[in-house]
Amino acid sequence: MTNSNHDEDFMKQALKEAYKALDADEVPIGAVVVMNDKIIARGHNQVETLNDSTAHAEIIALTSAFNFLGSKYLPEATLYVTIEPCTMCCGALYWSKIGKVVYGSADPKHGGLSLLNSSSKKILHPKTKIVKDILAEQCAFLIKDFFKKKR
Numbered sequence: 254m255t256n257s258n259h260d261e262d263f264m265k266q267a268l269k270e271a272y273k274a275l276d277a278d279e280v281p282i283g284a285v286v287v288m289n290d291k292i293i294a295r296g297h298n299q300v301e302t303l304n305d306s307t308a309h310a311e312i313i314a315l316t317s318a319f320n321f322l323g324s325k326y327l328p329e330a331t332l333y334v335t336i337e338p339c340t341m342c343c344g345a346l347y348w349s350k351i352g353k354v355v356y357g358s359a360d361p362k363h364g365g366l367s368l369l370n371s372s373s374k375k376i377l378h379p380k381t382k383i384v385k386d387i388l389a390e391q392c393a394f395l396i397k398d399f400f401k402k403k404r
Contacts, residue, residue, distance in 0.1 A: 336358055351381055
């Protein structure tokens, strides 16, 4: 399996999480944390459900991964998330020392990585690898359709 197919397979799992959020009338963003080709944690937005503005898919998935491993760092793990992480989630990812972040669609308005320019300090840990645009159209459609129906 090529790395791209590998990333697509795990992004499909993150999309399943996003649909769980959609079913709960949450902003449809989903995430999974992967180590050694196995999903060790899952998360989807639960901001409305938990009445907690920090209950983003990435935070839920990271917390689950930390608990699963009994560790506060994830240097060997990869986070797959359907939409580019916001600055809050980038901060959590920075402190987790996550090895790799793979996201579907960019978020030019709120994405923590889109806010950077070439002269900015890196918002993720220096060793964190970033892969973007994996199943971007599917990820973008889900969230755009959600907000179109809300307006």
